Amino acid sequence: MDGMQEKIKFDTEEGAVEFFVLEETRVNGCNYLLVTDSEEEEAEAFILKDVSDASEAEAVYEMVEDGTELESVSKIFTELLEDITFE
Template identity: 45%
Template sequence: MDEKIILTGEDGEKLELYILEETRIGGMDYILASDVESGDGNCYILKDKSDSADTEAVYEIVEDEKELDYLINLFAELLDDVDLEF
């Protein structure tokens, strides 16, 4: 995937991320993204918190440990050719 998203924090700071993989679980969309296009970088798992009234997607970084562990394993399976370390 060559898609990018730009996250804007509450303080206005922007973070450009490259989408590595997407999945949908229990009606919720999740994205695995990295701050580098290829090679070693920081990875983030984002949850789509948008609703039908939002004009732009609203993402939240997954911080719940149990949810994060589950998603790390799922994305590792989806990307079997990529070595994920968290």
């Protein structure tokens, strides 16, 4: 996973969490981020969906948990990043 530079901070109920942004895409008018919690080769990756209102100053992201949506968006990220494998 070369080229990871951007790191973003999320505030959760458990406290602040930082993720490395691998890629972003827009599907059906929704923005998605592919993020990871580590720069290691076998790191866990998560897909986040922007659920914020257009009038909000900052984006609000939630983890994609719907199986159909997760599968669909993960296929797009797989095409964008040829060296990524989802399990």
